[in-house]
Amino acid sequence: AQKVTQAQTEISVVEKEDVTLDCVYETRDTTYYLFWYKQPPSGELVFLIRRNSFDEQNEISGRYSWNFQKSTSSFNFTITASQVVDSAVYFCALSEASRGRRALTFGSGTRLQVQP
Amino acid sequence: DGGITQSPKYLFRKEGQNVTLSCEQNLNHDAMYWYRQDPGQGLRLIYYSQIVNDFQKGDIAEGYSVSREKKESFPLTVTSAQKNPTAFYLCASSIRLYNEQFFGPGTRLTVL
Numbered sequence: 001a002q003k004v005t006q007a008q009t010e011i012s013v014v015e016k017e018d019v020t021l022d023c024v025y026e027t028r029d030t031t032y033y034l035f036w037y038k039q040p041p042s043g044e045l046v047f048l049i050r051r052n053s054f055d056e057q058n059e060i061s062g063r064y065s066w067n068f069q070k071s072t073s074s075f076n077f078t079i080t081a082s083q084v085v086d087s088a089v090y091f092c093a094l095s096e097a098s099r100g101r102r103a104l105t106f107g108s109g110t111r112l113q114v115q116p
Numbered sequence: 117d118g119g120i121t122q123s124p125k126y127l128f129r130k131e132g133q134n135v136t137l138s139c140e141q142n143l144n145h146d147a148m149y150w151y152r153q154d155p156g157q158g159l160r161l162i163y164y165s166q167i168v169n170d171f172q173k174g175d176i177a178e179g180y181s182v183s184r185e186k187k188e189s190f191p192l193t194v195t196s197a198q199k200n201p202t203a204f205y206l207c208a209s210s211i212r213l214y215n216e217q218f219f220g221p222g223t224r225l226t227v228l
Contacts, residue, residue, distance in 0.1 A: 033214060043204060045219040091158060097214045103149055106158035
C-alpha cells in the first residue's frame with residue numbers, strides 16, 4: 001500500500017523566516033513520482049514540483065527548495081524568507097508508475113500561516 | 117487561454133436528488149480525474165479516465181458516476197446513493213496518467 005504522511009498539521013511563522021514542510025512516503029515500488037501542490041484560500045491546487053524516484057538531486061526554484069532522500073523516504077519542502085503570500089495548505093503526493101497504479105495519493109496537508 | 121474549468125462554483129442540492137458537476141479542459145490532456153476534499157483533509161480519488169470512452173473507479177467511487185464521451189469533458193454525477201455528498205470537488209487533468217496533474221477551481225457542493 002502506498003501512503004503519504006505529513007505530520008505537521010499547521011505551522012505558523014513570521015515573515016522572512018525559513019520554514020520546512022515534511023513529507024514521508026511509503027511504497028514498495030521502485031518506480032514512483034513525488035509531487036508538491038499548494039492550495040491557497042481560493043481552493044484551486046497549484047502544481048509546484050514533480051520528482052521521479054531515480055532522480056535524487058535536490059532542486060531549487062527561487063525561494064523554494066526540495067530535498068529528496070530515498071534512504072529516509074522523505075521529500076521535504078523548504079521556503080526561504082517566507083512571505084504572507086505563501087500562506088496556504090501544502091500537499092505532498094505520491095504516484096506509483098508501475099503495477100498500474102493510476103493516480104495520486106495525497107497526504108493530509110500542512111497549513112502554513114505566514115504572519116506579517 | 118488554456119486551463120480547466122469547473123461549473124458551477126457553488127451548488128446546493130436537496131437530499132435524494134442527483135446532480136452533475138461539469139469539468140472541461142482545453143489543454144489537450146488525455147487523462148482526467150475527479151477528487152473529493154473534506155474539511156481539513158487531503159484529496160481522495162473518485163474516478164479517473166485515461167482516454168476517451170474509458171474510466172476507472174478510484175478509492176471512493178460509490179454513489180458517483182462519470183462519463184468520458186469527449187476528450188475535453190469529464191462530468192461527475194453525484195447520485196442520491198452517495199451518503200454524505202457535501203464536500204469540495206476538484207477536477208484535474210494530465211498529459212498522461214502519471215504526469216503532473218493540473219486542477220480546476222473546484223465546485224463546493226452542499227446538500228440541504
